[in-house]
Amino acid sequence: MVRWIIALIVVLVVGFFIYVNVSNKLPEGLGVTDGLLKPCSSSPNCVSTQAAPEDTVHYAEPIIYTGGRKDTQLSIESYMLNKGNARIVSSTLGYVHFEVTSHLVGYIDDVEFYLPEADSVVHFRSGSRVGHSDFGVNRERVRKIQDLLVN
Template sequence: MVRWIIAVIVVLIIGLCVYVSFSNKLPDGLGVTDGLLKACPASPNCISTQAEPSDTIHYIEPIVFTGESKDAQLLIESYMLAKEHGRLVTSSFGYVHFEVKSQLIGYIDDVEFYFPEADSVVHVRSASRVGYSDMGVNRNRVRQIQNLLVN
């Protein structure tokens, strides 16, 4: 009986890993279009500073910074590479896209930063590619970056 239970658990874990592997494809529509990042899906595994403030599931406040936007962008890039173990997908002046892979299961989050030219603000979209809930990981990530730029 114990061997049967272990076999079922192993099969479920392998199935989950295969599902995550095939589902972790780069989504279409990332980047900035007419000053906007891609909208969040209905699932609660995405947050965005450009969601409607009344959308309490997806909305998070934009990050306000002082100084030059290039310095803020470099600080965020350094943080994401060091602390989040992010993989830099795209970096140009005013826009950065990272993939952050969870260590346990291998879920990938797409984390985008947009620095409008005329503002001292960073817009962020952080979204999981797979699953329904992210257990607050994306919101916590953005809060840490907010703290990084405020301090």
């Protein structure tokens, strides 16, 4: 009986990791289209400055920065890359997309920053590819970027 339980647990754990690996595909529609990042899905594992302010689950304030656009973007890129679990997927002046992989399970979050040329503001979208809840990880990540740029 104990062997069956252990075997079942092993199968479930292996199945879970296979599910995460298969589901961690790059979503379509990322990037900036007509000045907008992709909207968050209905699940609470995404935060965006371009969600409606009354959408308290997904909305976060954009970051107003002082200094140059390029220097601000380089600060963001440096901060994210120094975390050790992020890689740049795409970067052009005014836009950068990271994949951030969780250490334990291997979930991938897509984290995008958009710095419009006409404003001194950073828009962002940070969303998990898999699952429903992220236990506030995306919102906390963005709060740390806000702290970096405001201080």
